[in-house]
Amino acid sequence: MTDLTPAIIVTCGLLCDIFGAYLIAKNILKPFASPYMRDIGDSGTLNGGALIIENPDYKRDETSYLKSAKFGFYLLLFGFVLQGVGTW
Structure with a gap:
């Protein structure tokens, strides 16, 4: 392992965290396109x-x-696991 490997692992973990938080927030804040009931x-x-x-x-x-x-x-x-592994 080089000196740069932990930094790369932590950066990949951070990118996964950001994208995962974006997906969760997008689905919580975005209203449904269609109504619940229909006549x-x-x-x-x-x-x-x-x-x-x-x-x-x-x-x-x-x-x-x-x-x-x-x-x-x-x-x-x-x-989070990647960040933990990268800093350990």
Whole structure:
């Protein structure tokens, strides 16, 4: 190992931490693109009623955001481990 190797490991860990924190913050602060509930009834007609269902697009967006946030969390943990290894 050269004298520069620990600095490179710590820098890679810091980059993983920054990107992981970005993914987590992006998914927490970004609102969902589609509404939670959707009306598929005929509420616009004279005697129509509302038929409210859960929006499947919302579920898709939610699972996508959760996967991205989970990846960001693991990337953050990996970055902390790299920083610990680099300074040890």
